[in-house]
Amino acid sequence: MRIKIRTPVAENISVLDDSATIQDLLKLEAIDSLFGEIVIKSGYPPRPIDLKSLDIQLESIGIKNGDKIVVEKQHILRPDVRKDLSSPDPDERHKKSKRRSNLQTTRTGTYYVKLPDYSNMVLREVPSDNSCLFRSFASAFFRDPDQGTKLRQIVSEKVLRDQKTWTGAILGSSPENYAKNVLKDTFWGGAIELQILGKQFGISIQSLDIKTGRIDLFNPGCENFIVVLYSGIHFDCFAITVLNDVDDTDLDITLFDRKKRLFTDDDLKFFAKELNSIKGFVTDxxxxxxxxxxxxxxxxxxxxxxxxxxxxxxxxxxxxxxx
Structure with missing residues (x-):
């Protein structure tokens, strides 16, 4: 099997037998050459694998040909903190463990806040080109901001097909006129577009208002959801990354499962407060x-x-x- 391995110093592809074990994985030069304690993560979202049972075959723990694994330096924690971080409930983790970090920036200017479990809440910036809402949605759902143009087409078609819901009173113009205008790359998206797109793709959308910390929910009740960040005139994409290199977007988590909560509403509000502290970040x-x-x-x-x-x-x- 061929496995893509990302370490703190490099990224390469290694070849192992189909019956390879965890011990075989650890003997690879890319991993064996690292000093100190390490943690190896696999899957999506990436989760640590148990390195204690060396004879277990990689395929039995879900690692197969073509997969990507991430190798990071292990954080050494006090036993009491390690126990707290193992809690599946982020609310409990935040009550007992240390608080989130203050807002930080990477070498490229990416804003992020580190959570108690060492994952990071990240603002993934999209261009200010009148299509920021569509690009933010596409970045989160498709992992491709250029899919935003297709989203305009979807909104246009839905407005025309469901005029009982999308009336002129709600749209502020006739459905025909609105459907035509939303196709223009100068037309801004907002609450109407978020509701339509959420329903179209079967997800909920949380829109975090950076100025107030308010979280507006569109198409509620779905198992999966995305988060967009609103700063008064502009939308950006929200992501969680488990990588130490926050600028690396390869393993960003942008589509979230409500049953596997990676952050709380309080985390989002804290992130908003930190971003709002930046002079000029929010537009009135x-x-x-x-x-x-x-x-x-x-x-x-x-x-x-x-x-x-x-x-x-x-x-x-x-x-x-x-x-």
Whole structure:
């Protein structure tokens, strides 16, 4: 079998017999050459494997040809802390173990907060190009921000097909007009798009307001969910990574299972508070310059946008270009 191995110093592909054991894995040069205690993780999301039973075959613990494993330096913890971190309930872990870290940044400027179990909450930035909501959703659900264009098409079709739900009163314009406008790359997405996309793909969506710490839930009741981060005018993608190199996105976890909670609502609110402490990170909606893509009017704040839409029936708005 061929296994891709990522260590703190390199990444390579190693070849093992199909009947290889944990002991055979540990003898590989890429792993054997590392100094100190290590932890080996496999699966998705990556989970530590038990290295005590050396004779167990890799296939019996779910490691098969083509899989990727991650090797990290082991954190040495006091026995009482180690016991607390083994709790499946993140609420209990946070009550007993040390608190989260303050906001940190990587060498490339990525923001993250380390959780008590040494995983990291990460803001994965997407471009500010009027499609940030669609890109954030696509990054989280498909792991591909470029799928955002397809999401516009889905929203457009759903609005036209279900006009009993998506009425003109809710949309702010006729369904036909809204369906046409949402296809334009200048059209911003919001609550309507999150609700439609959540229902389309059978997931819930938590939208974390960075300024207030409020968590808005769209299409509730689903087993799986994603999180998007809202900073007043912009959406970014939220991820959990277990890698020490936070800039490495290969093993990001962006689609979450409610039964296997990796973080709590309090964790999200703490993350929002930390991000909000950055000067200029959050944009006040009352001061946003917005352009009407129908007539070209420049409007200041949500109030002017709402008044303009009511007066003119225009519903196609976008960011004012810096150019």
């Amino acid at each position: 909606p009352s001061s946003i310059e917005t352009k009407c893509n129908v007539c070209g009017s420049i409007l200041i704040g949500e109030k002017q946008v709402a008044e303009h839409a009511l007066k003119t029936k225009h519903t196609d708005f976008g960011e004012v270009s810096d150019n």
